[in-house]
Amino acid sequence: MIGKFFKSFGKHLVLAFAAFSCLMLTGCHASSGNAGFQMPEEFDTSKDIEITFWAKNDTNKAQTTIYEESVTAFEEIYPNIKVNLRFYTDYGKIYNDVITNIATNTTPNVCITYPDHIATYLTGNNQVLCLSDLIDDPKYGLGGSEVNFDAPEKDEVVSKYLEECEIGGKLYALPYMRSSEALYVNKTYVEKLGYELPDDITWDFIWEVSEEAMKKDGDDNFVVNGQKVLIPFIYKSTDNMMIQLLKQNGYDYTTEAGDVLLFNDDTKGILEEIAVHAGTKSFSTFKISSYPGNFLNAGQCIFAIDSTAGATWMGPEAPLSDICSDDIISDIDVVVRRIPQVDPSNPLMISQGPSVCVFNKEDPQEVLASWLFTQFLLTNDVQIPYAETEGYVPVTLKAQNSAEYLDYLSRGGENNTTYYSIKIDATKMLLDNIENTFITPVFNGSASVRDAAGQLIENTSKSMRRKQTVDDAYFEKLYDDIISLYRLDQLGAAAGASSGQKPDLGPLPAGAKALIIALLSVWALILLYFCFTKIKGRRNNK
Amino acid sequence: MKKKIASIVLASAMALSLAACGAKDAANEVVEDTQAAVEEVAEEAAEAVTEAAEEVKEEVTEAVETVEEAEAMSYADYAAAELDTEVTVVTYVQAHQSWWEDKVTVYTQDADGAYFLYELACSEEDAAKLTEGTKIKVHGFKSEWSGEVEITDATFEFVEDGDTFVAEATDLTDKLGTDELINYQNQKAAFNGLTVVARESGNAVDYKYDNSGSHDENSDLYFDVQDANGNVYTFTVESYLCDNTTDVYATVEGLNVGDVIDCEGFVYWYEGVNPHITSVTVK
Numbered sequence: 001m002i003g004k005f006f007k008s009f010g011k012h013l014v015l016a017f018a019a020f021s022c023l024m025l026t027g028c029h030a031s032s033g034n035a036g037f038q039m040p041e042e043f044d045t046s047k048d049i050e051i052t053f054w055a056k057n058d059t060n061k062a063q064t065t066i067y068e069e070s071v072t073a074f075e076e077i078y079p080n081i082k083v084n085l086r087f088y089t090d091y092g093k094i095y096n097d098v099i100t101n102i103a104t105n106t107t108p109n110v111c112i113t114y115p116d117h118i119a120t121y122l123t124g125n126n127q128v129l130c131l132s133d134l135i136d137d138p139k140y141g142l143g144g145s146e147v148n149f150d151a152p153e154k155d156e157v158v159s160k161y162l163e164e165c166e167i168g169g170k171l172y173a174l175p176y177m178r179s180s181e182a183l184y185v186n187k188t189y190v191e192k193l194g195y196e197l198p199d200d201i202t203w204d205f206i207w208e209v210s211e212e213a214m215k216k217d218g219d220d221n222f223v224v225n226g227q228k229v230l231i232p233f234i235y236k237s238t239d240n241m242m243i244q245l246l247k248q249n250g251y252d253y254t255t256e257a258g259d260v261l262l263f264n265d266d267t268k269g270i271l272e273e274i275a276v277h278a279g280t281k282s283f284s285t286f287k288i289s290s291y292p293g294n295f296l297n298a299g300q301c302i303f304a305i306d307s308t309a310g311a312t313w314m315g316p317e318a319p320l321s322d323i324c325s326d327d328i329i330s331d332i333d334v335v336v337r338r339i340p341q342v343d344p345s346n347p348l349m350i351s352q353g354p355s356v357c358v359f360n361k362e363d364p365q366e367v368l369a370s371w372l373f374t375q376f377l378l379t380n381d382v383q384i385p386y387a388e389t390e391g392y393v394p395v396t397l398k399a400q401n402s403a404e405y406l407d408y409l410s411r412g413g414e415n416n417t418t419y420y421s422i423k424i425d426a427t428k429m430l431l432d433n434i435e436n437t438f439i440t441p442v443f444n445g446s447a448s449v450r451d452a453a454g455q456l457i458e459n460t461s462k463s464m465r466r467k468q469t470v471d472d473a474y475f476e477k478l479y480d481d482i483i484s485l486y487r488l489d490q491l492g493a494a495a496g497a498s499s500g501q502k503p504d505l506g507p508l509p510a511g512a513k514a515l516i517i518a519l520l521s522v523w524a525l526i527l528l529y530f531c532f533t534k535i536k537g538r539r540n541n542k
Numbered sequence: 543m544k545k546k547i548a549s550i551v552l553a554s555a556m557a558l559s560l561a562a563c564g565a566k567d568a569a570n571e572v573v574e575d576t577q578a579a580v581e582e583v584a585e586e587a588a589e590a591v592t593e594a595a596e597e598v599k600e601e602v603t604e605a606v607e608t609v610e611e612a613e614a615m616s617y618a619d620y621a622a623a624e625l626d627t628e629v630t631v632v633t634y635v636q637a638h639q640s641w642w643e644d645k646v647t648v649y650t651q652d653a654d655g656a657y658f659l660y661e662l663a664c665s666e667e668d669a670a671k672l673t674e675g676t677k678i679k680v681h682g683f684k685s686e687w688s689g690e691v692e693i694t695d696a697t698f699e700f701v702e703d704g705d706t707f708v709a710e711a712t713d714l715t716d717k718l719g720t721d722e723l724i725n726y727q728n729q730k731a732a733f734n735g736l737t738v739v740a741r742e743s744g745n746a747v748d749y750k751y752d753n754s755g756s757h758d759e760n761s762d763l764y765f766d767v768q769d770a771n772g773n774v775y776t777f778t779v780e781s782y783l784c785d786n787t788t789d790v791y792a793t794v795e796g797l798n799v800g801d802v803i804d805c806e807g808f809v810y811w812y813e814g815v816n817p818h819i820t821s822v823t824v825k
Contacts, residue, residue, distance in 0.1 A: 322812070462683075
């Protein structure tokens with residue numbers, strides 16, 4: 001029986017050891033994030049390599065041209081690499097396609113993305129290349145000795161932007177472009193309403209002026225613009241609106257571990273304030289009404305908040321417009337300000353914009369080619385022209401401080417295309433506020449929490465417009481509905497796993513504890529017996 | 543001495559046996575615990591599914607009850623209703639966009655006017671039943687987005703009285719450029735003898751509104767047409783309505799500047815008239 005036990009125990013021990021070893025190995029892979037990828041000694045320029053790049057551009061043809069020219073320039077430097085370019089105008093579509101292709105192991109090599117999305121990609125088996133060590137590689141890292149173009153070195157990338165690409169303390173992307181939100185103000189109408197436009201604008205100021213603007217004349221026209229239509233304040237992204245209001249107020253949103261703290265009384269307080277102005281229709285959103293820029297340029301909006309990367313649509317002289325030229329009110333002065341603040345002495349605004357990640361592949365040469373192309377996207381030849389297409393800022397100091405870029409910034413207003421004043425003003429505003437930008441914690445599910453944050457504002461605003469009762473019971477039901485809609489009650493451990501935080505699995509079950517104690521006891525007895533025989537042997541030898 | 547050794551070995555063996563039994567018991571306990579946990583999780587999951595199903599059923603039932611209870615208004619009453627008010631209409635499906643996540647956008651019309659149902663709450667099974675002419679009763683909110691008046695956040699029920707209605711396309715060519723055109727918003731319409739003109743990009747057809755060049759295999763198509771008065775309008779093949787497998791998609795992709803065409807579609811609005819075209823004939 002003992003022999004059988006030992007035989008059986010031995011087998012189990014071997015299996016347990018093997019399993020433990022596997023777990024340990026898996027742990028190594030998980031921590032490095034790159035199982036299988038070993039940096040090749042040399043990049044093999046004699047081997048033909050084909051890679052795929054999924055790019056995202058705004059509705060702006062200049063951006064697609066820059067991507068195409070970048071690919072051509074890169075292929076000239078590395079003739080053995082062919083880059084297949086696929087365009088998207090929607091981050092969500094890229095995300096869906098990547099998720100689909102992870103399942104079939106057919107992801108692109110390089111992809112424009114958001115860290116929120118990468119957090120979900122990381123739940124796939126070793127799909128996204130961890131760049132933490134790669135960027136420091138002396139030969140092929142950022143600005144490495146064997147890189148055949150003028151790539152920025154690590155310390156030439158804006159450190160804050162690089163940190164934004166870290167998940168669980170590891171780097172999984174490089175920043176590509178950065179933007180934030182800007183407040184585009186019809187200064188003419190603010191002054192017509194009897195206000196002086198301050199440099200630093202508070203939420204209180206916006207709410208007050210917006211309500212003042214709702215006065216109508218005897219013909220049911222708004223006094224300030226003489227039109228039947230006016231929405232004084234329109235916000236494009238209500239996700240950002242809620243997130244920034246929470247941050248500026250010091251209220252909870254989410255934690256690094258993936259805890260969702262959004263649904264509380266502080267949030268309710270914010271929604272109650274918004275509800276007041278949605279009820280008077282002095283405030284609306286893109287989803288409810290339409291693009292803020294369309295209303296702003298038609299003299300039907302006073303405060304429009306949209307991305308700095310949407311600056312080319314803002315103002316009566318904007319190079320891009322969806323509305324008929326007859327509807328544009330040309331005699332208004334549109335100016336750019338920071339988004340409204342709770343405390344202007346401590347300004348806070350969201351950092352957003354595309355990043356770029358590399359997907360792991362079996363062939364290390366293919367991965368290295370992808371990494372080289374990714375680096376190429378950070379060269380001045382790509383960064384500067386792309387940033388100039390919209391109110392983006394380059395992510396490298398090398399580009400930001402270049403003579404070419406500084407010259408561009410100094411020429412705002414020279415024309416209404418390349419040097420469109422509102423676009424350059426929005427860019428300058430962001431450059432002046434890089435240290436005031438923030439991001440929210442990234443984890444598997446953080447994108448859903450963002451959507452939920454915005455949906456709270458959308459639903460509340462719609463309900464107020466529809467004259468529904470918005471009270472404590474309403475908010476209680478709203479919270480339940482939104483949590484259920486975005487399945488936020490199912491995030492839990494998955495969120496923690498991808499954020500790099502160890503999820504709390506609770507106490508060890510009683511059975512497991514007993515097994516461990518039993519195993520330890522057996523080992524102790526074996527040890528005792530071993531010692532006993534040794535001692536006995538010595539005594540017998542004496 | 544031998545006896546002592548034997549007794550120690552025996553004692554150890556017994557201890558080991560006990561430990562083994564203990565381990566086996568513990569292992570059994572783990573298995574039992576695991577089984578219990580699995581059963582518990584399974585039970586909880588089953589309960590959750592049942593609860594969710596019941597919730598959905600309740601919501602659908604409530605929605606259907608709301609639709610049933612609400613009195614349908616005439617098109618004239620609907621047209622006169624304020625924005626953001628609750629509306630209930632009985633109307634007939636003319637076409638719909640592709641179903642997506644329990645929502646479907648539907649073009650409907652009756653003898654008096656048309657209604658655009660934006661993201662109507664609808665199961666995939668019901669969406670398949672929304673065939674041309676199908677009579678439905680809809681309850682939602684009258685809304686406006688960039689000039690397009692639509693019914694949003696709506697629910698519906700089928701009206702199974704055997705009544706159907708398929709609208710004839712009204713020739714609105716002469717109404718283009720007039721203030722009267724908006725009175726036909728969302729209706730099935732025909733526009734004849736229009737000339738395809740070059741867009742700002744120089745192309746006859748763009749895959750995006752601004753020809754940003756970014757498109758996948760099933761992007762919307764935009765093309766500009768000129769009427770007899772020289773006015774230019776942007777028409778659209780909305781890919782969720784007519785995807786790249788349809789005749790109209792192929793025909794429009796092949797349009798050339800100078801082509802004279804007859805079109806049919808729905809009078810959609812985006813900052814002005816922007817019809818969703820469903821058929822094109824090149825003359």
